[in-house]
Amino acid sequence: MTRSTLFAAVAALALAGTAGPSASQPMGQNQPPNTWVMNCNYERGKDCTVSAMIDGGPNNLLGTFLIVSYSVAYTTLAVVVDGMGQNASMQVDNWPFVSTGICTGGICSYTQEKSAELLQTMLKGSSITVQASTQDDGMAGPLTNTLNGFAQAYQRAVAAQRGR
Numbered sequence: 001m002t003r004s005t006l007f008a009a010v011a012a013l014a015l016a017g018t019a020g021p022s023a024s025q026p027m028g029q030n031q032p033p034n035t036w037v038m039n040c041n042y043e044r045g046k047d048c049t050v051s052a053m054i055d056g057g058p059n060n061l062l063g064t065f066l067i068v069s070y071s072v073a074y075t076t077l078a079v080v081v082d083g084m085g086q087n088a089s090m091q092v093d094n095w096p097f098v099s100t101g102i103c104t105g106g107i108c109s110y111t112q113e114k115s116a117e118l119l120q121t122m123l124k125g126s127s128i129t130v131q132a133s134t135q136d137d138g139m140a141g142p143l144t145n146t147l148n149g150f151a152q153a154y155q156r157a158v159a160a161q162r163g164r
Contacts, residue, residue: 033065036149038157047073048157054130054145064140066130070119070154072161077115079108083134091129092121092147108132123151 033055040048051069067080068090079088085103098118100110110118122128126148131141 034145036147036153038153038160040157040160045073046161047071048161050150050153050157052145052150054128054143056143064143066132066140066143068128068130068145070115070122070157072154072157075112075115077110077118079130079132081106081108081132081134081140083136083138086133086135088130088132090118092118092125093127095121095125097129119154122147123154 033053036050036052038048038050040046049069049071051067054066054068056064065082066088068077069080070077077090079085079090079100081088083106085106085108087099087101087103088108089097089099091097098110098114100108100114102109102111109115127144127146129142129144131139131143133139
């Protein structure tokens with residue numbers, strides 16, 4: 001699945017009204033890899049998100065990538081994978097991996113409690129490592145991304161969510 005196809009699928013899921021965070025980007029296929037961006041979606045009420053497409057890098061022959069997205073409205077962190085997600089794990093810096101098995105389609109979401117914990121470590125951390133498995137025994141990752149720019153994008157998303 002190409003990046004633009006995955007983003008189109010994510011946008012379709014978000015517009016269909018999934019009960020979780022929206023990872024859609026109006027110009028998703030143009031989003032630079034490994035960069036944190038803020039976006040507000042108004043399709044089913046205002047939801048501002050912070051997300052990054054984490055790329056496997058230049059030595060990645062399979063084109064593996066994931067999307068990590070935090071929804072301010074739903075206070076939920078999600079990992080978007082290519083395929084039917086079975087579980088996802090995320091590690092901030094050298095902290096232990098935090099896993100979730102709450103997956104619907106290609107979106108694996110953390111509970112609000114786990115999302116809050118991860119958010120706090122992401123705001124202070126310097127890098128994340130993410131991996132996910134799919135029901136067809138596929139695996140994405142582990143992929144690493146900087147957290148540079150995450151805190152600023154998060155603050156912009158919070159302000160936009162509040163209407164400032």
